[in-house]
Amino acid sequence: MRKLALVLSLMASPALATGLQIEIAGEGANGTVTVDLFEDVAPNHVAQIAALAAEGAYDGVVFHRVIDGFMAQTGDVEFGKLGGDMRMAGRGGSDRPDLKAEFSDINYDRGVVGMARSQSPDSANSQFFIMFAPGPFLNGQYTVVGEVTGGMEVVDAIKRGTGPNGAVIGAPDVMQSVTVTD
Template structure:
């Protein structure tokens, strides 16, 4: 599927993780609280050859920080295994080319930040976006896509890596280059029009079938991007990090 560039906002806020204006109606009576389903306990798969599973930094999800602590050595190799309801997605993280983004992702994953969040924005033939802590709460659906970890950091958008194939892992951001936080996206097709504008920091090495099967939640058309009625975003149960 070829995606027309004309469908994208001129300011390239397509992957915006900054707050956006929301219009909500006040209900006549308090809406019942609908708790998000508890993350499905995921048994960590056997470590890939030569890799060691990194120990978590917390025992439960922590979703607010002042900054990401330094937890990686850019000279080493890191692999993330996303456990979703549609299967596992294994991603090699490029710490050499994008050390700040990889450190941020690893730090958040080790703090269970992503556990129970959702792939809240999935567009067929384009990308699957996740990483918003608000998406762990069904009662905050109007705010999905606006959340972050409590801090922001600069894009590494000139590292030579490209969105030239399916399964490329990129960092979401708002208009400014220093607005990256926790949100990320995985391409479902090549998206070279994003080259040089967004941080590439990983590549899917296994699990493309699981990635492609994620529920599509949005579609583009004559009236721009619109949610797909009845679509239920898939949960990211957990993320394990391996190092060698």
């Protein structure tokens, strides 16, 4: 009965967003990336991302972890702002609560957007990543929130990090603005 009430509540709620438009600039990438958000797959995660984007929280946030052939991670609204102490980037989140996992059967293919988290499946908050290539080992382990529908060439140009953790050295590429789209 609780599940039915939740479903009815979600159905009655107005859609917050259908996508994001991300303006990226830096030494590597320069251009616009459009993302289709999967409200039906991960409604709570999509609502949190859309709310943070609408507040401008993602504006000026860097891609702090970028691993060639794998993914580009961003969204640390606490420590990942351009001009901040980049040694802390990737360790923060937002002032909103962490989210319970919303795993699905969608595969982590090229262009898929997923939520970053710590070891706990229920620890996603504001950080997300975009896949450069398929990562089947992530399937069913991380919440899928959307997919890139335009500007994948911009994603491909994001400045790569170094070492096994993909930490970006020097000036990382930045999300200049993130806008919620209908």
